[in-house]
Amino acid sequence: MTSINLFHPYTADNIHPGFSVDCVVFSFYKKKLRVLLNQFDISKYWQLPGGFMMKNESSDEAAARILTNRTGLSNIYLKQFYLFSNPQRTKIEQNVEYLDKGREPDDAGKWFLQRFVSLGYYAFVKYEEVNLSFVKEDVTKWFDIDHLPELYSDHENIIKTSLEIIRAMLPVVPVAYELLPEKFTMSEMRKIYEVFLGKTLDRRNFQRKILSTGMLVQLDEPGNSSPYNPSVLYSFDKDRKDLVMPFF
Amino acid sequence: MTSINLFHPYTADNIHPGFSVDCVVFSFYKKKLRVLLNQFDISKYWQLPGGFMMKNESSDEAAARILTNRTGLSNIYLKQFYLFSNPQRTKIEQNVEYLDKGREPDDAGKWFLQRFVSLGYYAFVKYEEVNLSFVKEDVTKWFDIDHLPELYSDHENIIKTSLEIIRAMLPVVPVAYELLPEKFTMSEMRKIYEVFLGKTLDRRNFQRKILSTGMLVQLDEPGNSSPYNPSVLYSFDKDRKDLVMPFF
DNA sequence: GCAAAAGTGTTAACATTACACCCATGC
């Protein structure tokens, strides 16, 4: 049983050879950026949700399939950002360990020991919408970006690279739109930009600039994100598709 | 003889399977952006300089090796920009044509008919420094970006995508530094940005902004780029490594 | 003399930054 599940649905014959996909899935919850990681019971390492590309799939389709499996969501915002191709990126011993403990029948998993290049994707999902399935042999969990566990292969580097690239492209990446729930406060939106930029932003200037773009609509109901003060709730104006913020 | 050269030095056994590299090499000459293309005598199609990745190479190393072969240059400015992975990106008939006309002995080139994903690289070289080698069976030439011939596979799309990505990243891509010769006029530098942006820029505002960064040093000798008027020559200040232009 | 390329300077509009005061709530 477990021997089949470890690589399911992949075999040496149905995947594009030597090629994998790894996804850095971000969400935002309680003022913290979170990253989705999973761990198989046979490994001490946590890893990015990833997998292989079928022979008739594009890499975008492979990444979407993999993430739909793990999160239950479809139409996830998903962009490729870098191909990791260093021949030494994965230590073969780590994968031998997998195979040994994975109880693969003899030769069936040998293809797993070859060299793989991996295409990195970043994805944004709304924390509340994700339903993580728990299986004892394959656990998926959110981790605070500032407190990551020890990671498999070069996955720490993949996460670090995704952050650098998102930061550099912040003006044209709709992080707030994709990460915030339907209704949110201005503080929550500001916090997202602060996290990606790695610095604090002036509360008043941020609000003025965002509101001046007209991308938000103010809701009537008061929010309760603050224990002290009711705050104004906003939503994105669905008619506006130009969510660029040239000022970052 | 020719049967060996067509794929040299690649065989099914020494390359990373199902993976290729294609390079969009830009230069700037006589106020025009140029792209390097090559054509084998057995094909009517022109194509991007490309090739495969050896089993012990990274994709960066593969791209650098391929371009050094074609241009005689080393240390070429080279960045990966997108992985093209649509399963239908290359029409198999085009590759069968290659094999047939390529006089490959029987099965030796069969691996060439499998599906390939291709990692796109963009590169910038100085036109004057490139020495194109001419072989009758394998011609390499510069083409004006606005007058490209019919291209192999999805190479037209690869070029178009490279332009879009460079345009979006212009503030942080050192196009002028990599494309201009040692000495150049302000008009030449401006023209480069105009070409990538697809619009004309105010001559005086451009000059003021560029000079205010301090990235250029003015030379004593007068240039002769204009048939009418002597113009000031500039060089990049070699001490300055921060060639970002946040104002584009 | 005219057209084309190049050199130089000013001003108005706009965007950005820095900063201050008030209110509501929980403890």
Add this chain to the structure above:
DNA sequence: GCATGGGTGTAATGTTAACACTTTTGC
């Protein structure tokens, strides 16, 4: 009453865009 989060406004500064006049040279 005080610490915390949140709402609102203004003034100084910096940046950008629009624009005019002059020079040189080839024809």
